[in-house]
Amino acid sequence: MTETSTTVEFTPERLTIAQEMIARYPQGRQKSALLPLLHLAQEQWGWLSPEVMDYIGRMLDIQAIEVYEVATFYTMFHLNPVGKHVIEYCRTGPCCLMGGEEVYDYLKQKLGVKAGETTADQKFTLKEVECLAACGMGPVFQIREQYYMHLTKERVDEIIEELSR
Secondary structure, X not given: OOOOOOOOOOOHHHHHHHHHHHHOOOOOOHHHHHHHHHHHHHHHHOOOOHHXXXXXXXXXXXXXXXXXXXXXXXXXXXXXXXOOEEEEEEOOXXXXXXXXXXXXXXXXXXXXXXXXXEOOOOOEEEEEEOOOXXXXXXXXXXXXXXXXOOOOHHHHHHHHHHHHO
8 A cells, every 4th residue: 555545455366365264254253354354454565554454344344443453452463664574572571681682772773773663774673572482592583474583793783684685
């Protein structure tokens, strides 16, 4: 979706997938397709704007607030435009005890952004998350489905250099 776009619609291919997702659930239980539809929408637009969430609500015949409640609860959904690589870093105790604060401060300094911000080149967005369920391997961050564990400043440099290409 572009800033000048006024119509929010899935591509024909994604619309077919969305209809298949909704059809998996019994009549009156279509709201059960909400999470998969939000993933599908984020895949298409890169983030979930209010217009996109309203569109999903209309597809499921539910109130927009029901969509917003779910989208704002899960950190995997982006409610603002994001960079090409969203770095989700764990800010909980176990990662911090293993040097996470130092590593994440270094990451922020290296990229020149704070949590919730995107680099000027639109390549990286930093996002704080609660737990990535890799407590014994911290500090850790995740980019899409890829975990990066036992992070050091040197490892951060390698990862950022690799993803910047």
